[in-house]
Amino acid sequence: MTSITLSIFDIFKIGPGPSSSHTIAPMKAGHDFAQEAAHLSPEKLERAEKIEVRLYGSLSATGEGHGTDAAVVAGLMGNPPETCSTDLIDGLHLQKNKSVDPINIGGKAFHMAVGEVIYDKVQHDFPFSNTLVIRLLDKDAAAIFEKEYYSVGGGFLQWKGWTAPERGEPAYGFNSAIELGKMMKESGVSGHDALMQNEKAITGASEEEIISGIDLILDAMEASVDGGLDGEGLLPGPLKVQRNAAYLYRNSCTMDGFAGRFIALLLAYALAAAEENAAGHRVVTAPTCGAAGVIPSVYCLLKRNLGIPRKNLRRGLMTAAVVAFLCKTNASIAGAEVGCQGEIGVATAMAAAMITYAVQEDPVLAVHAAAIALEHQLGLTCDPVKGYVQIPCIQRNAVGAVKAYTAHMLAVLEKPGYFDLRLDYVIKAMAETGRDMSCKYKETGLGGLAVCMPEC
Numbered sequence: 001m002t003s004i005t006l007s008i009f010d011i012f013k014i015g016p017g018p019s020s021s022h023t024i025a026p027m028k029a030g031h032d033f034a035q036e037a038a039h040l041s042p043e044k045l046e047r048a049e050k051i052e053v054r055l056y057g058s059l060s061a062t063g064e065g066h067g068t069d070a071a072v073v074a075g076l077m078g079n080p081p082e083t084c085s086t087d088l089i090d091g092l093h094l095q096k097n098k099s100v101d102p103i104n105i106g107g108k109a110f111h112m113a114v115g116e117v118i119y120d121k122v123q124h125d126f127p128f129s130n131t132l133v134i135r136l137l138d139k140d141a142a143a144i145f146e147k148e149y150y151s152v153g154g155g156f157l158q159w160k161g162w163t164a165p166e167r168g169e170p171a172y173g174f175n176s177a178i179e180l181g182k183m184m185k186e187s188g189v190s191g192h193d194a195l196m197q198n199e200k201a202i203t204g205a206s207e208e209e210i211i212s213g214i215d216l217i218l219d220a221m222e223a224s225v226d227g228g229l230d231g232e233g234l235l236p237g238p239l240k241v242q243r244n245a246a247y248l249y250r251n252s253c254t255m256d257g258f259a260g261r262f263i264a265l266l267l268a269y270a271l272a273a274a275e276e277n278a279a280g281h282r283v284v285t286a287p288t289c290g291a292a293g294v295i296p297s298v299y300c301l302l303k304r305n306l307g308i309p310r311k312n313l314r315r316g317l318m319t320a321a322v323v324a325f326l327c328k329t330n331a332s333i334a335g336a337e338v339g340c341q342g343e344i345g346v347a348t349a350m351a352a353a354m355i356t357y358a359v360q361e362d363p364v365l366a367v368h369a370a371a372i373a374l375e376h377q378l379g380l381t382c383d384p385v386k387g388y389v390q391i392p393c394i395q396r397n398a399v400g401a402v403k404a405y406t407a408h409m410l411a412v413l414e415k416p417g418y419f420d421l422r423l424d425y426v427i428k429a430m431a432e433t434g435r436d437m438s439c440k441y442k443e444t445g446l447g448g449l450a451v452c453m454p455e456c
């Protein structure tokens with residue numbers, strides 16, 4: 001088996017919320033389709049009359065609440081997720097049945113309103129639940145060009161016939177936490193040096209480029225927290241959810257004692273980034289948009305309230321990425337595949353590892369903290385009410401952040417020698433639990449809170 005060749009920047013991606021599977025990947029699909037179709041022959045482009053977008057599986061079931069329709073159209077209009085403006089997305093949502101700006105493909109203008117995106121079958125025969133098919137049609141509705149895309153979780157996009165891009169071999173290869181521990185023991189290399197060497201070998205980027213990429217990610221995380229702390233009023237959608245982060249943040253000053261204030265701040269930071277995500281604003285997948293509040297909250301706490309230096313925070317973020325590599329490779333980070341244990345659960349494990357490595361620089365302890373955190377998120381279902389990444393998602397980020405800190409404390413304060421590299425077994429349990437979980441609890445809106453709280 002070849003070693004993991006995922007990059008830190010595969011896990012942490014900047015883009016609009018509220019769901020990496022439902023917004024970032026579909027926006028990439030729209031953008032890719034427009035670029036590919038632009039290379040069609042002039043004769044084919046001349047015949048093309050219309051663009052058709054069909055959503056399947058969980059994209060169909062909860063795509064409306066997640067804003068998938070606007071995301072695909074924004075992508076077709078030529079916007080990649082990293083730079084797509086929040087104003088454009090807000091405008092597309094407001095004018096559902098009107099074409100805002102034309103979609104330009106190979107110099108030809110197509111007019112398409114967000115409301116024309118078709119919500120097709122939830123149960124289907126495509127190889128992945130989150131499927132979307134984009135077609136260029138002639139006047140008889142026959143396809144001139146089509147592409148079948150799969151949103152496979154965490155903003156990753158594949159398509160029919162996709163093959164993984166060529167990547168360099170990691171300097172320190174591993175596929176499991178046990179292999180990682182063995183490799184580090186044998187080589188004597190530090191955790192962060194091994195990860196930096198791997199990132200350089202896999203991506204071909206220089207150390208300076210990697211550091212500046214990590215800084216961009218950390219800054220975007222902090223911006224998502226600050227955006228949420230500045231936000232007031234209702235979040236978009238029918239649930240009438242109030243933004244709460246700023247209120248909680250102000251109230252944290254009134255808490256008695258250091259511990260109370262500390263937890264209140266962590267909760268406020270996590271709510272802030274999660275509320276920004278729910279508003280469809282720019283966040284960082286960590287590992288997904290739905291879970292985009294957990295790591296930014298511990299990052300802000302470590303930076304602002306515990307004074308942990310930037311160098312350690314970068315190293316902590318790299319360690320968090322390793323936890324996501326293992327979970328993605330050996331289970332899943334998609335709510336549509338394994339439920340929320342793969343999103344908030346994995347984010348909690350990543351955050352626990354990040355805190356522990358940033359504070360202790362001990363990779364074994366960091367992996368142990370991740371195992372503790374994930375162990376207590378097993379079985380977590382994905383059941384967003386009315387398909388909006390708001391209830392339970394926003395508060396779930398806050399609870400995940402506190403659990404991450406708790407896991408860090410347990411790992412650090414336990415008797416030395418108790419810890420081990422059991423993370424692999426917990427990830428295996430997550431994969432098995434996810435396999436056995438009914439599809440009602442996998443981002444389809446057909447079970448759990450989504451049906452027990454229909455009127456909220």
Ligand code: SF4
Nearest residue numbers: 290335340343382393
């Ligand atoms: S319940 Fe969890 S997995 Fe589902 S949308 Fe919300 S955050 Fe994502």
